[in-house]
Amino acid sequence: MASLESDSDRxxxxxxxxxxxxxxxxxxxxxALIALFLAPLVGNKYIIFLITLILINVISVQGLNFLIGYxxxxxxxxxxxxxxGAYLTAILCNTYSxxxxxxxxxxxxxxxxxxxxxxxxxxxxxxxxxxxxxxxxHMVVSLGLMSLDDITGGYQGxxxxxxxxxxxxxxxxxxxxxxxxxxxxxxxxxxxxVARSKFYxxxxxxxxxxxxxxxxxxxxxxxxxxxxxxxxxxxxxAGCLFAVTMGHVTPNHFPMMMSxxxxxxxxxxxxxxxxxxxxxxxxxxLLPYFLLYAVQEMGTVVPSVVVYxxxxxxxxxxxxxxxxxxxxxxxxxxxxxxxxxxxxx
Amino acid sequence: xxxxxxxxLSICLTSxxxxxxxxxxxxxFVLIYRATKIFNLCQGEIMMLGAYIAYTAVxxxxxxxxxxxxxxxxxxxxxxxxEKYVLRSFVGKPISVSIMVTLGLGIxxxxxxxxxWGVDQKVLEVPMFEEMAALPLVHMTYGKLSxxxxxxxxxxxxxxxxxxxxxxxxxxxxxxxxxxxxxxxxNIWHVFSFSWVLAAVISAVTGIFVxxxxxxxxxxxxxxxxxxxxxxxGGFDSIKGAIIGGFIIGIFEGLAVFYIGxxxxxxxxxxxxxxxxxxxxxxxxxxKKVARV
Numbered sequence: 001m002a003s004l005e006s007d008s009d010r011x012x013x014x015x016x017x018x019x020x021x022x023x024x025x026x027x028x029x030x031x032a033l034i035a036l037f038l039a040p041l042v043g044n045k046y047i048i049f050l051i052t053l054i055l056i057n058v059i060s061v062q063g064l065n066f067l068i069g070y071x072x073x074x075x076x077x078x079x080x081x082x083x084x085g086a087y088l089t090a091i092l093c094n095t096y097s098x099x100x101x102x103x104x105x106x107x108x109x110x111x112x113x114x115x116x117x118x119x120x121x122x123x124x125x126x127x128x129x130x131x132x133x134x135x136x137x138h139m140v141v142s143l144g145l146m147s148l149d150d151i152t153g154g155y156q157g158x159x160x161x162x163x164x165x166x167x168x169x170x171x172x173x174x175x176x177x178x179x180x181x182x183x184x185x186x187x188x189x190x191x192x193x194v195a196r197s198k199f200y201x202x203x204x205x206x207x208x209x210x211x212x213x214x215x216x217x218x219x220x221x222x223x224x225x226x227x228x229x230x231x232x233x234x235x236x237x238a239g240c241l242f243a244v245t246m247g248h249v250t251p252n253h254f255p256m257m258m259s260x261x262x263x264x265x266x267x268x269x270x271x272x273x274x275x276x277x278x279x280x281x282x283x284x285x286l287l288p289y290f291l292l293y294a295v296q297e298m299g300t301v302v303p304s305v306v307v308y309x310x311x312x313x314x315x316x317x318x319x320x321x322x323x324x325x326x327x328x329x330x331x332x333x334x335x336x337x338x339x340x341x342x343x344x345x
Numbered sequence: 346x347x348x349x350x351x352x353x354l355s356i357c358l359t360s361x362x363x364x365x366x367x368x369x370x371x372x373x374f375v376l377i378y379r380a381t382k383i384f385n386l387c388q389g390e391i392m393m394l395g396a397y398i399a400y401t402a403v404x405x406x407x408x409x410x411x412x413x414x415x416x417x418x419x420x421x422x423x424x425x426x427x428e429k430y431v432l433r434s435f436v437g438k439p440i441s442v443s444i445m446v447t448l449g450l451g452i453x454x455x456x457x458x459x460x461x462w463g464v465d466q467k468v469l470e471v472p473m474f475e476e477m478a479a480l481p482l483v484h485m486t487y488g489k490l491s492x493x494x495x496x497x498x499x500x501x502x503x504x505x506x507x508x509x510x511x512x513x514x515x516x517x518x519x520x521x522x523x524x525x526x527x528x529x530x531x532n533i534w535h536v537f538s539f540s541w542v543l544a545a546v547i548s549a550v551t552g553i554f555v556x557x558x559x560x561x562x563x564x565x566x567x568x569x570x571x572x573x574x575x576x577x578x579g580g581f582d583s584i585k586g587a588i589i590g591g592f593i594i595g596i597f598e599g600l601a602v603f604y605i606g607x608x609x610x611x612x613x614x615x616x617x618x619x620x621x622x623x624x625x626x627x628x629x630x631x632x633k634k635v636a637r638v
Contacts, residue, residue, distance in 0.1 A: 074441035076448070121623050127440040128384050128581065129626060132573055136615045139570075143611065260452065263445055311459035318453025325446050326434060 036181060040174040048173040049245075050289065055180040056241045057281040059187045061265045062274075063234025068263070069271035070200065071227040072207030074127065077118075077134035079258030080141040081232045085111045085239020086249045087145060090158045093244075095151075100163030100170075100244065108236040115232020119225045138259050145251045157250030160243045176245040183241060187234065191274065194230070203227060257317070264317065267324040270331025279332050284320075291316060356599040362489040362558060364595025365496035369551040370572035371579065371587035372499065373544035379520040379582050380540035383432055383443040387451035388548055389569025394454060395420040395549025396556035396565065397462050400469045409472055417549050424545035428538055436537070451566070459563055467561040474557050492554045499547055500588055507584075512539060520582075571598075574614030578621050580631020589629065593617075 040048050060082050067073045088107045092098040098106075118137055125133060145152050152158065162171045170176065194200055202223045205213035210220055243249050261284055269280020291313050299306040328334065370392065377385045385391075395416045402412035427450060435443045474488035507513040512535075518526040519536045527533055555565050575594040579586025594614055601609045621628065 068441075072439075072441070074444060076444075121619065125622060125626055128444065129577070129622060131441065131444050132577065132618065133622060135570075136618060140612070140615055147608070257452075260448065263448075267445065308460050311456045311464075313456070314452045315456035315460070318449045318451070318456060321449030322431065322446055322453065325442060325449070326431065 040177055045173045048177050050286065052173065052177045052180045052245055053242075054282050054285045055177075055184040056238050056245065057262075057265065057285045058184055058278055059180075059241070060235050060238035061262055061269075061277050061281045062187060062191050063231040063238070064262050064266060065191075065271065065277055066194075066203065066227045066230040066234075068266050069277075070203035070207060071224060073224065073227060074131045075134040075231065076131050076259050076263070077136075077138035077141075078231065078235055078262045079254050079256070080134075080138040081111050081115060081235030082239040082242065082258065083141055083145065083251075083254035084114060085236030086243035086253070087152055087158075087239075088236070089240040089243040090160045090249045091151065093161050093163075094158050097161075100161075101165070104237070104240050107240045108233045111236025111239070112229050112233040115228045115235075116225055118232070119228035135256075135259075138256060142251060142254065142256070145254070152251075155251065157248055157253075159248050160246070162247070163244060170244070176241075180241050180245065183237060187237070188274065195274075199223075199226060257314070260317065260321070264321050264324070266331070267321060268328070268331055270328075270333030273333045276331045276333030283332075287316070287320070288313060352603070353600070356603055357596050360595040360599035361592070362485075362492045362554075362595075363598065364592035365492045366551055366555055366558065366568060366591075367572045367575045367594050368588050368591025369496050369499060369547050370569055371575045371591045372503070372584065373547045373551070374569075374572065374576055375582065375584055375587045376503075376540050376544045376547075379584075380516050381432075381436060381537045382440065382523075383435065384440060384447065384581075385432075385544070386444060386447040386569075387427075387454055388544065389566035389572075390451045390454035390458070391420060391424055391545055392548040392552035392555065392569065393458060393563065393566045394423060394552070395545075396469065396552035396561055397458055398549075399553050400462070400467055400556065400561055403470050409470075413550070413553060416553065417546055420549040420552075421542050421545045424541050425538060428541040433534075433537070455563055455566060464563055467556075469553065469556040469561050471553070471557045488554070488557055492558070495550060495554070503543075503584065512536075516540060571614040574618040576628075577618045578628060580628025583628065583630035586628050586630035 036051075039051060043051070060078065063081075064075060064078045067075045067078075085107050088110055089100075089103055092103045092106070093100055118134070121133060146154060149155075162169050164170065168175075170179065202213075202218050203226075205216065205218050206220060206223050206227075213223075214220055242253070246253065265277065265280035265284045267280070268283055269278070270276030292309065295305055295309045295312060305312075324331065330337070370388065373388050373392075374385065377383060377388070398419050399412045399416040402415045403409065407415070431450065432443065432446065435446055471488065474486065476487050478485055478487050478490050480490075507517055515526065515531045516536050516539065518529065518531055519533050523533060526536075552565075555568055559565060571594060572591065575590035576587055577590075578593060579588070579590030594617060597617060598610050598613045601613045
């Protein structure tokens with residue numbers, strides 16, 4: 001048996017990968033891009049809406065990846081940044097009738113600022129303590145959204161007006177889809193650049209061994225704050241897109257379960273890799289919709305099942321989270337390396 | 346001025362039962378964490394499971410004592426199952442992984458409890474719980490008194506157990522150095538299992554108290570989060586810290602409800618947690634770790 005000494009700074013998975021480089025993956029990426037751009041011409045509204053949600057979640061899960069995947073800091077409150085982004089968008093567009101195109105720039109910067117503020121106490125903490133602080137942060141934000149009802153509309157939530165660009169009013173699924181797609185591509189490009197920069201190497205050094213990183217002249221303070229800043233900027237952008245896509249925000253859109261869903265996306269897909277994150281985000285975004293469909297289908301045979309939908313959903317969520325950690329270290333993307341290993345033998 | 350002091354004192358006294366609950370829950374977190382270095386976030390759900398099993402036993406007209414015993418046995422069995430088949434493979438892994446796993450187990454358990462027992466509020470019948478204690482000077486119901494007494498007994502029992510019994514010493518040895526304990530012939534798997542059993546027993550009894558002090562519904566697992574605030578205050582690896590932290594949080598809650606209002610109750614734990622983490626991140630009694638390369 002190996003040493004049982006718990007080594008709290010060890011990495012979960014070591015698969016730092018950057019953008020696809022080989023010729024086949026480049027071709028695949030181009031094909032996927034063309035398919036994504038043409039999707040609204042063929043797909044029906046519901047499918048386009050679901051893909052929009054996936055794209056939004058891809059953005060925010062890439063943000064969380066800076067913390068969990070790169071820097072090794074567990075944040076249980078990423079959903080709070082998405083909630084803040086969405087509500088800021090709603091408040092600015094609705095109460096102050098600001099232009100959406102200004103708001104979409106301001107909101108990520110504002111949530112980034114909040115992220116840095118959260119990072120300040122979090123810098124002294126890691127592991128357990130950090131998890132608790134970020135969990136508490138999400139709870140405080142949720143309580144705030146509900147109790148500050150003269151600003152946020154309380155349980156009713158608030159409406160988000162449709163943005164307009166010149167004479168075009170954004171009001172169909174297709175419009176929001178292209179908006180989310182554009183943002184997601186920008187975010188991919190930004191993340192791919194970060195993954196090739198000194199920031200990435202700094203993040204990984206912090207994750208691998210904080211003390212050695214410090215000894216090499218890497219400022220923990222700087223890199224952890226940076227990871228929180230990036231994470232909250234991405235979260236805020238995702239929240240902004242979410243608000244405008246839904247057209248309405250309520251506290252129910254951002255439950256604790258949302259933060260857990262982001263973690264599931266990372267554990268299922270695989271931390272640190274863009275392909276893994278995209279797979280994870282797609283599967284976990286679709287999971288509740290698939291479950292709803294399955295339960296409704298079962299409901300036609302056994303009507304009592306429908307009553308238990310909420311509970312069945314969280315049972316499945318628990319199974320997926322625990323199962324992915326037990327049987328898929330490295331996520332689905334990590335399987336690729338395993339399969340290649342078997343084939344090579 | 347004297348009136349003010351009396352009010353504060355009486356609030357402290359009336360906060361003792363809820364303080365005991367936090368203290369017991371914090372203890373069950375610490376027991377597992379110290380021995381296995383796994384932070385069991387699903388302890389709140391295990392507590393809830395204990396309460397629901399007791400509820401079902403009472404529904405089947407079992408005598409109350411038997412209901413408590415069956416709840417203890419079944420909760421312990423469930424806990425052991427989780428320890429053996431799920432968490433054992435995560436011993437020695439980074440703490441963030443075990444946090445994610447136990448978070449997942451927590452929502453899994455909450456869902457299962459929801460499916461089996463439903464989400465509506467239930468009343469757990471406990472004999473004599475609401476009767477005023479027939480003791481001089483004590484103006485408390487038997488129920489509230491018994492929470493306090495149980496917490497004191499649990500604390501004393503653990504103290505004696507850790508100090509004088511062989512297994513208790515093995516647990517302390519494992520807590521201080523796993524590899525060393527293993528080399529000295531301690532069967533650490535027994536130590537791990539036994540820590541989970543202790544935590545499950547304490548949680549199950551606490552669950553029954555919580556279900557009666559408030560009401561039996563899936564929301565009561567939230568008490569565990571406030572117990573975590575108590576833990577942060579006391580220090581994650583200190584039993585003494587868990588006890589004192591639990592009572593302090595209970596008293597702060599009582600004071601906040603009286604002076605600020607009922608809504609502030611839910612925020613007290615978090616506010617205390619933030620402040621402690623800013624000033625003294627290792628808690629009042631935790632050990633400040635010096636990192637070595």
